[in-house]
Amino acid sequence: xxxxxAASADADRSPKQDRSRATRRRLLExxxxxxxxxxxxxxxxxxxxERAGVTRGAAQHHFPTREDLFTAAVEHVAEExxxxxxxxxxxxxxxxxxxxxxxxxxxxxxxxxxxxRAALHLWVAAADEPGLRPRVAALEGRIGRxxxxxxVELLEADESAPGVRETVQGTLDMARGLGLAxxxxxxxxxxxxxxxxxxxxxxATLRA
Amino acid sequence: xxxxxAASADADRSPKQDRSRATRRRLLExxxxxxxxxxxxxxxxxxxxERAGVTRGAAQHHFPTREDLFTAAVEHVAEExxxxxxxxxxxxxxxxxxxxxxxxxxxxxxxxxxxxRAALHLWVAAADEPGLRPRVAALEGRIGRxxxxxxVELLEADESAPGVRETVQGTLDMARGLGLAxxxxxxxxxxxxxxxxxxxxxxATLRA
Numbered sequence: 465x466x467x468x469x470a471a472s473a474d475a476d477r478s479p480k481q482d483r484s485r486a487t488r489r490r491l492l493e494x495x496x497x498x499x500x501x502x503x504x505x506x507x508x509x510x511x512x513x514e515r516a517g518v519t520r521g522a523a524q525h526h527f528p529t530r531e532d533l534f535t536a537a538v539e540h541v542a543e544e545x546x547x548x549x550x551x552x553x554x555x556x557x558x559x560x561x562x563x564x565x566x567x568x569x570x571x572x573x574x575x576x577x578x579x580x581r582a583a584l585h586l587w588v589a590a591a592d593e594p595g596l597r598p599r600v601a602a603l604e605g606r607i608g609r610x611x612x613x614x615x616v617e618l619l620e621a622d623e624s625a626p627g628v629r630e631t632v633q634g635t636l637d638m639a640r641g642l643g644l645a646x647x648x649x650x651x652x653x654x655x656x657x658x659x660x661x662x663x664x665x666x667x668a669t670l671r672a
Numbered sequence: 673x674x675x676x677x678a679a680s681a682d683a684d685r686s687p688k689q690d691r692s693r694a695t696r697r698r699l700l701e702x703x704x705x706x707x708x709x710x711x712x713x714x715x716x717x718x719x720x721x722e723r724a725g726v727t728r729g730a731a732q733h734h735f736p737t738r739e740d741l742f743t744a745a746v747e748h749v750a751e752e753x754x755x756x757x758x759x760x761x762x763x764x765x766x767x768x769x770x771x772x773x774x775x776x777x778x779x780x781x782x783x784x785x786x787x788x789r790a791a792l793h794l795w796v797a798a799a800d801e802p803g804l805r806p807r808v809a810a811l812e813g814r815i816g817r818x819x820x821x822x823x824v825e826l827l828e829a830d831e832s833a834p835g836v837r838e839t840v841q842g843t844l845d846m847a848r849g850l851g852l853a854x855x856x857x858x859x860x861x862x863x864x865x866x867x868x869x870x871x872x873x874x875x876a877t878l879r880a
Contacts (some may be wrong), residue, residue, distance in 0.1 A: 503800045505713035581799070584852075588796045591789070591855050592711045601856040608853075630869035637866060638842055640849030644792075645816075647799050648809040658845060661838035669873050 488526050490516040495537035500582040504589030509533055535599045538586050541579045542607045548574060549614050559620055564670070565663035567618045571611075571636065572659055575643035583607075584647070611636055621670050631669050638662060696734050698724040703745035708790040712797030717741055743807045746794050749787045750815045756782060757822050767828055772878070773871035775826045779819075779844065780867055783851035791815075792855070819844055829878050839877050846870060 494516035498507045509530050513523035527533035549570060557563040574580065590600035615632050616623060623629045642658065645651045702724035706715045717738050721731035735741035757778060765771040782788065798808035823840050824831060831837045850866065853859045 501800065503712075503796065505711075506800065585796060587852070587855055588711065588793060592709065592714065597856060604856055627869045627872065630865045631873065633862065634846055634866045634870045634873075637849030637853065638846040640852050641845030641847065642849075644795070644848050644852060645845065647795055648805060648812055654841065657838045658842045661835045662842045664835065665839065665842075665873060665877050668877075 484526075487516075487518055487522060489540075491518060491523055491526060491533065492537045492540040495533055496541055496579065496582040499534065499537065499585045500578050503585050504534075504593075507534065507585075531596050531599065534586055535596070535603060538583050538600070538603055541583055542603070542610070545574050545579055545607075546610055546614065549618070556618065561663070561667050564619060564667040565660065567615070568635065568639075568659055568663045568666060570618070571615060572639045572642050572655065575639040576646045576655070580643045581647070584644070608636070619666075619670060628670060631666065635662065635666060692734075695724075695726055695730060697748075699726060699731055699734055699741065700745045700748040703741055704749055704787065704790040707742065707745065707793045708786050711793050712742075712801075715742065715793075739801075739804050739807065742794055743804070743811060746791050746808070746811055749791055750811070750818070753782050753787055753815075754818055754822065757826070764826065769871070769875045772827060772875040773868065775823070776843065776847075776867055776871045776874065778826070779823060780847045780850050780863065783847040784854045784863070788851045789855070792852070816844075827874075827878060836878060839874065843870070843874060 491512060495507065495512045498512050498515060502511070507530075509523050509527065510520055512533060513520045516523070523533070527536060556566055586596075586600055587604065590596040612633060615621075615636060616629075619632065621628050621632055623632075638658075642651070642655050646655070699720060703715065703720045706720050706723060710719075715738075717731050717735065718728055720741065721728045724731070731741070735744060764774055794804075794808055795812065798804040820841060823829075823844060824837075827840065829836050829840055831840075846866075850859070850863050854863070
């Protein structure tokens, strides 16, 4: 009978867990949108809960503090970011200038979307919030390492060759800088030209 | 007699103008430090006036609104930035790899200091403040064009050659991305390696 009760409790718990996961996801997505649109100062647990259509109590059950919510939100951003990149890995052209350019475009694209905008707000807020700073710094370090690993893989770069590691890192820094440039205005035309030229230089440098 | 009065008023005005200029400068410098340390949400005219040792009334005489004060502050940042760069122009090595590296170091340096940190806070705040956004976007555009012009000049780059303009722009984007990376932690070792490698690539690309 104990077994039967446990099994029944299990069957019972599953939809609850699904609901809980869905609530958590809604909160994280609302938190990202809120950060991207209103910045850190306009982003509180109450504002995010309302936007997600969740009670404040339920939000606090998932994320006891504002710092918990927004660090988890940017972690969620990072996971989405990596999933986006990996999903695109398949249709890339074989090695050559076309592949290099497609990879640079891909890297720049993820640094110019809503996800990066939200992350940027969190980075800047963390610079002034001692309670947030170490968590965001650790998260940023993890994202940087992962982004680097993915970039090396997609570019099929040989990091044992001198300068290759730093060239790939410089490419990610450039992508970050281009993301910053889109914060206030449409920078598409300039960005397209920079990406095309950078891809040529990168191709020549990586295959030298 | 009208002439004498005017002349006397002039002589009288001069030290007053000096005091006024000094007050304005103190306010701008306090505003930059305040933005860099406390972000937009912690930066009000009252906080800046107190920091500068100026009455709130005197601060508002110079800058009627918070937007006026902080846009002027970042304009001041930009002027300092350009002065710093121009002051260094003289002792640069003649054309060659050493000069290229010195220029890249110089560009990256100005994007990793307190001035850039303050500008970054203003950029991010402006993204969410409709009253601030067009002014900061115009200012950012002007700084971008000036930085580009100075970079071309110092690198002695020939912009009539294909790709050179975009290579220089990509270098400035990379410098901006490196600045962002220093926001939360000491990134010096990684940055030094990226700068060294990018200087080699840039030298080869510009002289190709």
